[in-house]
């Protein structure tokens with residue numbers, strides 16, 4: 279089954295139907311639609327599978343639009359335009375780059391806002407999904423695309439969790455892995471930062487227990503905005519808040535008589551932007567998925583799990599990241615066999631993996647430096663210790 283066709287335009291969003299899905303926490307879904315984009319041309323190896331495939335994993339509120347201009351369905355340009363593209367670090371003249379919208383999200387892949395079989399939005403009925411479930415769905419997308427082994431799986435933050443899960447759970451299917459600003463398991467501090475975000479959304483009267491999608495109002499946008507304000511502060515650095523905004527008043531406003539400081543206005547802006555482009559139900563579901571992230575669960579602990587990785591791995595930390603501190607990436611680099619550690623210097627905190635494109639591009643170019651463009655059909659991947667080894671992927675249907 280081939281989900282990509284010769285002549286398909288680059289960057290256009292396409293869909294694959296997968297399912298049914300049995301989920302790690304015990305629930306199930308009768309099926310899921312995966313929205314994805316690709317750039318470059320697949321090159322088939324001797325065994326007929328795609329030999330030059332790269333999977334890019336987006337972060338919490340990101341999406342599959344890694345590269346390309348804004349346009350219909352894409353209000354913003356690509357979030358890694360300086361990293362992926364013709365002649366860039368992940369060169370789309372050479373690599374077939376795939377980015378999928380995550381299971382449980384709201385950018386075309388099935389999530390809480392999607393219609394359930396009865397035609398109503400899933401809402402609160404959408405089951406808990408884990409990072410492993412999300413990777414399981416991506417494995418079915420890979421099957422549909424004819425990719426048995428990725429030349430590279432790369433992602434930052436929540437995308438780094440999925441990249442790591444690929445390398446740990448399906449070691450025979452990942453040749454190289456780059457994990458940025460991420461961790462082996464969500465820490466107590468990370469769970470703590472998520473708690474008020476979840477409380478803000480689920481405490482908004484418009485949340486209606488998660489079943490607001492088919493209602494007349496716009497849903498819990500106030501709670502989602504509060505969550506984004508909290509999260510956004512953790513994504514940036516104290517230096518930035520102090521030097522970019524400091525104690526400045528917002529233009530035309532006086533904080534001493536009810537007006538806002540500039541930093542408050544900035545966070546209001548970030549909140550409004552997210553509330554316009556993201557579903558609160560997905561935000562809650564994806565936050566819970568990240569909270570549950572622990573590569574060591576059921577695998578004898580973190581060290582044992584990371585010891586299974588066979589991908590040539592690069593772990594990237596951002597020196598000013600206060601949400602995913604560099605100790606977490608140092609731990610990954612110490613426990614993944616042969617891993618390389620790269621420190622990105624940034625004043626912008628966790629978002630450095632999105633903002634510091636020159637340094638990120640260098641790390642990716644280095645990670646791919648050993649790849650030979652002509653090594654068609656490197657089929658040496660032994661998937662005998664994959665979590666899914668021996669299991670046939672569920673049949674996938676390709677949808678328009």
Ligand SMILES: CC(=O)SCCNC(=O)CCNC(=O)[C@H](O)C(C)(C)COP(=O)(O)OP(=O)(O)OC[C@H]1O[C@@H](n2cnc3c(N)ncnc32)[C@H](O)[C@@H]1OP(=O)(O)O
Nearest residue numbers: 337339340341354357528540541543544547551629632633
């Ligand atoms: C928007 C999208 O990217 S959607 C598609 C994919 N999205 C993702 O992948 C999510 C990840 N992306 C992000 O989190 C962010 O977009 C980032 C990290 C890339 C943004 O980083 P930066 O470019 O550094 O944004 P920055 O923090 O400077 O914010 C700029 C915005 O704040 C606004 N702003 C700055 N100061 C103020 C102020 N005092 N009051 C109000 N607004 C302000 C700017 O006008 C600008 O608005 P705009 O984004 O609507 O043009």
Ligand SMILES: N[C@@H](CCO)C(=O)O
Nearest residue numbers: 337338339340435513
């Ligand atoms: N700014 C990023 C950070 C999350 O890691 C996002 O919104 O997805």
